[in-house]
Amino acid sequence: MFNLDMSKLAGLLSYDPGDPLLFGSSLFLFLFFALLVFYRLFANSKNARILLILFFSLYFYYKASGLFFLLLIFSALFNFYSGKILFNTTGITKRKILLIINVAINLGILGYFKYTNFFLEMISDFQLGTFEPLDILLPIGISFYTFKSMNYVLDIYLEAMEPTKSLRDFSVFVFFFPNILAGPIDRASQFLPQLENDVVLSKEDIGKALLLIMSGLVKKIIIADYLALNFIDRVFDSPLRFTGVENLFALYSYGLQIYCDFSGYSDIAIGIALLLGFKLMDNFNSPYQATSIADFWRRWHISLSTFLLDYLFRPLQMKFRNLKMYGNMIALIITFVLCGFWHGASWMFLFWGLLHGLYMAISLLLQKPKKKLYNRLKLTNTKLLKAGQVFITFHLLILSWVLFKVDNLQSGLDIFNQIFSFFKPAVIPQFIEGYTLTFIILVLGYFIHFLPKSLEVKTAKLLAETHPVLQGVILAVVIWLCAQVQSAELQPFIYFQF
């Protein structure tokens, strides 16, 4: 009996490709609580604390990815020594060659796992042959930790930081479990200095961390998973079985789902990092409040958009600067197509990126005429203009998310066909009656999203002032509530596939 239990326990704790340690799962909560206890015990020993995080992070990654944790270790070693060699190298050409080798190897590994089958299929289609995909598993989180390691070397190249002397510290940065699977893609220049600090958690930090963890769980389980399982997936699976009303609501719901799924993950990641004394970079800032697509990209997946801005868009922009505005437009389109392709090896992601590139390029073209028009209509800086801009931007985004969700263009066209040719307003009351909870979550979700930021700050402050016992009770109630609403197994986060 005892042996059986031990083997069950070993099974639970060992690598299972379909069962990573999801934030929100009971096993994660248990292990994280144990980690916090030991972390607290080692509060006075920096070495012990760092090693504890290092090994816990490696285990966390092993649980999700098995032997691929060796690849992670290679990435840390390779980029640590690349940074060191680059820093000690003088001469523009030599440094450039070293950087090109580093980027080629990092992207080569990422490309092999992520894009080999995509390109082989493309070549096969071109030759009208049949395609047998190679059996290549994608190591979870590889897109995130590759970019995380790369920004260290890129910043050393740009002389924005000096390399760390400690391989251990750099490894903690690369392995750090809160953000290894789906970001935020933190900057080495911001993370590494924090390893020198003592862990001092202020009341405000604890309040903020708890609020982030709770809002992350609610966003993921109560909003994203509920909407997906009970409504969105049904409509997207067979849009022709539904009227335009359901199709339109499915698009609005998917906009909320993808935001809550991804930002929910980021919130929890930032929250648990904060409980360990680390401040990760912000990743979302009410993105649907954006007044333009450019503004959206300052608010959505900020850690990726700033990475692409600093290391891809800016160099391209400088390269094409003789073409003036057209140079900017070309740089935007290239950056966003690659941004789309980063999300996954499929034409749909490429089209999604291209669409965002076109949005940005066209808005650049319209910048001056728009300014003139707003001045003539006396709309500049008015609330009406802002509301109109938010409304249009939101719908441009909802349109783009279709490409993100569907497997082929035909499915996307089916959805729009239903909306434009089979829209029956009389179905709206039936829809609300049939999908009451979905409708309430949808309306409430967007309502909360559009509340001012100051309210969030006030809530965190209030939570910080609350007695620790009551904080624990509130957290327990939120977890219990999530468990009640959870209609099936916890769904993997959408961004894990990238």
Add this chain to the structure above:
Amino acid sequence: MISERFKKIVCDELELNVEDVEMKDDTIASEVPGWDSLSHVNVITALEKDYNVRFKGIEILKCKNIGDLQKLVDSKLQ
């Protein structure tokens, strides 16, 4: 030290009043109204044109603040 000429070129490009804008060595581009990632390239080309110099891409990317950019211009003029 940011020169008057430098400041005027930037303000003309961004359609700002020179008197309204404060530029110190440690001012970063995003602190200047209108100087964002898209207009950045226009400011750089305006500086190149007025001073009749040519920057390398990497030189621009290394600039962390306006003081660095001014130093880069100065180094090209020497």
